Amino acid sequence: MNIIIRQAQLDDLDRITFVESTCFPQTEAANKTQFQQRLLTFKESFFVAExxxxxxxxxxxxxxxxxxxxxxxxxxxxxxxxSGTYQTIFGLDIMPDYRHQGIAIKLMNHMIDYAKSTKRKGVILTCKENLIPFYNQFGYVNHGISESIHGGAIWYDMILLF
Incomplete structure (x- = not known):
């Protein structure tokens, strides 16, 4: 499959918001305003797969x-x-018709490479229990149940140290 990974732009805002609303329940999904703020603040660590x-x-x-x-x-x-120490991952979203085709792996590897190139100490994220094995394959270590109560879900703190 021909996939291009590139830095997100403000022009992508509507589509990014749509992808998020498709991939996450409303209680967990970021909204258009939040994505706009992210793109204006840290677009250097915001990548899309096309x-x-x-x-x-x-x-x-x-x-x-x-x-x-x-x-x-x-x-x-x-x-x-x-100039911070850790690259966070707020979301890794793949449209349902494109899941299980290696796209999430490509995006994750791209972010890891980016974090290494910017001299971060590691990458951190929270995930649900069923996704722990997915992140383990990249070398992330589970640090147990997170203090996060985002969206009313139970999250696990994961860290990948370089």
């Missing part, structure tokens, strides 16, 4: 100094610290 010029997935996250993600980060893009 198939025939159609965005079918994306990965994004701010940079912070703490080794875990707190819920406030999802709502306040301005907490991004460009």
């Amino acid at each position: 198939h025939y010029n159609q965005i079918i997935g994306f990965i994004n996250g701010a940079v912070i100094d703490e080794p875990t993600i707190s819920d406030i980060l999802f709502k306040q893009a301005d907490l991004h610290k460009p």
Whole structure:
């Protein structure tokens, strides 16, 4: 499958918002305003996957100094610290028709490579229990149940140290 990974742009805002609303329940999904703030604040770590010029997935996250993600980060893009220690991943979204085709792996590897190239100490994320094995394959280590209560779900803190 011909997939292009590129940096997200403000012109992508509507499609990114649509992909998010398709991939996550409303209680967990970021909204258009939050994505706009992210694109304006840390577009250097916001990547989309395209198939025939159609965005079918994306990965994004701010940079912070703490080794875990707190819920406030999802709502306040301005907490991004460009010279911070850890690259976060707020979301890895793939449209349902394109799942299980290696696109999420390509996006994750792209973000990991980006984090390494910018001299981060590691990459951090939260995920649901069923996704722990997916992230383990990249070398992420499960640090147990997160303090995050984002969207009312149970999350696990995952960290990949370089």
